Amino acid sequence: MKILEVRDLEKSFGGVKAVDRISFHIEEGEVFSVIGPNGAGKTTMFNLITGLYRPDNGRIIFLNNDITKTPTYMLIHFGIARTFQNMRLFSNLTVLENVMSSLLSKKTYNLFSAVFRTKRYATSEKTAEEKARGFIDFFGLSGKEDYTASSLSYGEQRRLELARALSTQPRLLLIDEPGAGMNPKEISDLAETIKTIRQRYSVTIAIIEHQMNLVMNISDRIMVMDFGEKIMEGTPQEVKKDKRVIEAYLGEEME
Amino acid sequence: MRFFSESRIFLVVSVSLYLVMKALFAFDIISPYIQQICLYAVIVALTAIGLNVIYGYTGQFSLGHAAFYGIGAYASAYLTKILAIEGVLPFIPVLVFCGVVSGIMGYLIGIPILRLRDDFLAIATLGFGTLVRVFLDNSDKFAESLGGSRGFVGIPRITNLELVFFFLVFVVIITRNLIHSRYGLFWRCIKDDELAATSVGINTTHMKLMAFTYGCILAGIGGALYANLYSFLHPSNFDILRSIDFLIIVIIGGMGSIMGTIYASIIWVGFIEGLRIVLPAQVLDLRWVVIPLLLIALMIWRPYGLMTKRRR
């Protein structure tokens, strides 16, 4: 089943066609990777899907709903969560608060419950906190719940952002360059984490990544972009062998 | 319901403080002039807490807080005068009503301007503050009793110790409960990173509007208490300098600290009024040379506020 379908998506910034008539779809349950050189338009594509930018043309369909014009904040409630290339944590908030923010953004309790501290307030807060702690634990951050996000190490911040995105248990998780700035050991841990969360939470994953070994290791299908255009799409095997891809991106053939 | 659950200590402290004040007032240990200043400090605290929600917690820089304070003050002055209200009990619904009026104004103004980013928001709120000031200066053209630039006279004196304490305690508890709920968390998320806040599913427009409206409600109640404390209002009480007063209090008290705001209000009012007593009239305006210098020193020495500890 198609979980996400993108049709003829276009976005220009001034004269630059950042995304140029791109169409693709993502199957439920797969890991779908987007690769391409710097400035190819990968992040712009994610920003279009999550409503941070409005496309000039084209449509985005998620589980048979047209979400082209859906405001960003509603997408979590549809089941789409994301992380950012440059990380967007709430740096002055604690680890626990970072994760709880997304959990509580669902309709948990109302203003009346908040002001008068009803039972509903207490149980919702408790449930959210327990859930948040579970995810913090899963991403190896337990013991750091009360640390501010900015005090974590780079790798920990990356994991916290994943925890925050995953905690809402989305159907589709968009991850933008999770491997940036990581050493080989961290990359292989990351590959394991992605495989685990895919199974454990049966979430579909779309990932932008430059680290080829990571991409080849985890992806079911790969889309290659260059200058805003889609060059090709296929399995890791097919992508490795494609002439255009090798020219545009890989530089040399990989074994 | 656990309305008071997080505020037990605060309740005990404020009731004891009330009793001490009551004794001081009742036995005329402090002069009526000082008594008035004490009540005024509590009113300032209540209003500043409103700005703290808007600016300290949610990060929406407002230079128009005094305008909403003024709207509440004039609304209350007008209502208590034409309705000839004298008792405390009939005054309470008027206070609530004035809060609502300011809140509605805040809501309506907030819809267009809260989309703006920091510096533009400052200009827009400043513009609104100026608009209100100009309106108040010419208010006698709409209703003679508002007094225009001559000031509003003959407002019934109703505000007393019980009333200001009751409202302060009530407001502090509600504000605390809000801050420690998902709404407070969303406000702090917005202040920290608005784009990330939208991405985790927070309706940021809605939440900013809510914080702004709530802050304006508190300003309206504060203004109403103020009007019926001094029995005289002048448009110059609600201009940009007054808005800056409130900002200074929020900054001194530590952005995002309710108790800090209360302490800072008391210190600030004590300081300003104290100088008025100590300094001869000719040099009084030197305050506005000394105060900015002190503020600059404060921002260098403790940029996170005087009352709050540095965060890790």
Ligand SMILES: Nc1ncnc2c1ncn2[C@@H]1O[C@H](COP(=O)(O)OP(=O)(O)OP(=O)(O)O)[C@@H](O)[C@H]1O
């Ligand atoms: N907000 C914006 N305003 C103007 N131009 C933009 C904006 N966002 C992206 N661009 C431009 O669009 C093009 C695609 O950028 P994008 O960030 O999508 O690339 P990318 O594939 O994610 O690259 P990288 O691998 O470096 O992250 C670039 O030329 C970029 O300068």
Ligand SMILES: [Mg+2]
């Ligand atoms: Mg990018």
